[in-house]
Amino acid sequence: MSYQLVRHLIIVADDLTGAADSAARAFDAGLPATIYLRPVPAAWPPGVVAFSSDSRFLPPGEAAEQVRTLVAALRAPPATWYKKIDSTLRGNIGAELDAMLGALARPDHPTVAVVCPAFPAQRRGLADGMLILSGQQEPLLYLPALITRETARPVALLPLEIVEKGTGALAAAMRAAAGQGAQILVVDALSDDDLATLLAATQRVLPHALLCGSAGLVAPLARSLIAQEGFAPATTHPPPLPMRPPLLAVVGSGSTMAHRQIDALRGQNNLSLIEVDQDQSAPVGLEPTSKRGVIVHLPKPAAGTILEGERARSLAAALADTAARLAEVLQPGLIVLVGGDTAVHTLERLDIHQLTVRAEVMPGIPLLTGVTSGGEKYNLITKAGSFGDEVTLVRIIDLLGENTVSGR
Structure with a gap:
């Protein structure tokens, strides 16, 4: 309630x-x-x-x-x-x-x-x-x-x-x-x-x-x-949200845990992992996919790299451009945004300025609905880069197999 x-x-x-x-x-x-x-x-x-x-x-x-x-x-x-x-x-x-x-x-x-x-x-x-x-x-x-x-x-x-x-x-x-x-x-x-x-x-x-x-x-x-x-x-409760594949995960965080979570996804045949070079605005050959999920991410930063500041913001912005183009092509049932800069830039590119919480799928990790100014709805999850453990992204992707996540 x-x-x-x-x-x-x-x-x-x-x-x-x-x-x-x-x-x-x-x-x-x-x-x-x-x-x-x-x-x-x-x-x-x-x-x-x-x-x-x-x-x-x-x-x-x-x-x-x-x-x-x-x-x-x-x-x-x-x-x-x-x-x-x-x-x-x-x-x-x-x-x-x-x-x-x-x-x-x-x-x-x-x-x-x-x-x-x-x-x-x-x-x-x-x-x-x-x-x-x-x-x-x-x-x-x-x-x-x-x-x-x-x-x-x-x-x-x-x-x-x-x-x-x-x-x-x-x-x-x-x-x-x-x-x-x-x-x-x-x-x-x-x-x-x-x-x-x-x-x-x-x-x-x-x-x-x-x-x-x-x-x-x-x-x-x-x-x-x-x-x-x-x-x-409250007298009304939103219905459960459909969680159809594919999932699009956008990982711009440079945290160690975020990259451990990416590593835990490697080798899964039903996923596509795309590393976006630091000066690349979009991967080549965007097209619809039969994969269960597409994970687009920045390279793992070198030891000692400052993870915040103007350089990190510019990298997140470039990654957001890629994410917006992928979202248009893939029409994902769920978008997962990992890292604060990544989230804000990607949502801006998607023309989403308001989010409604529908569920907390793990502590501090919400399932959200975002609506564009044109009325298009997106299911989203946002996650701080360092939140969770090595298999947190695996668990999030597994939500697709459950078809729905109940909201209030």
């Missing part, structure tokens, strides 16, 4: 897949969810509305300004706001959080944010302020330091030992830190229970705080809104 909100939950992410994974978590908790590629007036569908500032690749000052501009364009009747950040701490976290706090500041409420990037369903957490990743080999990242590089607002860390003592202990620590002038409270969490404790403590002592985190914190927030704010049940 899904519920319609009296107040909207507005999610502001720094890239499109981040907006979508958060919307997916809220949908799975019971709230209808819509994702917009551009700011639109506040006559939104009920429930969750998620937006991307498309600012992860920008310098901190420009990213902050982009967030301020987006929030100003979205100012609406009373709403619950959520600042979505990357669960692996990429992007301009301090600058964008500072900008959003400033844009939402009210003289009758303290200016404070509660921050936790943990996403246990994707094996990501925070302990002693340090990012914890499953199978982590990269250097540890210390979140309070990342934030203070980009904002002068005072930061306090509330460690896991306090969280594990329960809501009362964490609430008292939050009250004390805010009373001493901290405006950004970084809170450790490794489990969904920890996130539930964080949310309960925040609502007890800092009910007007801006919550900031990954998709992991969105699910308990959505459930809390349903329980506490008396939303009316």
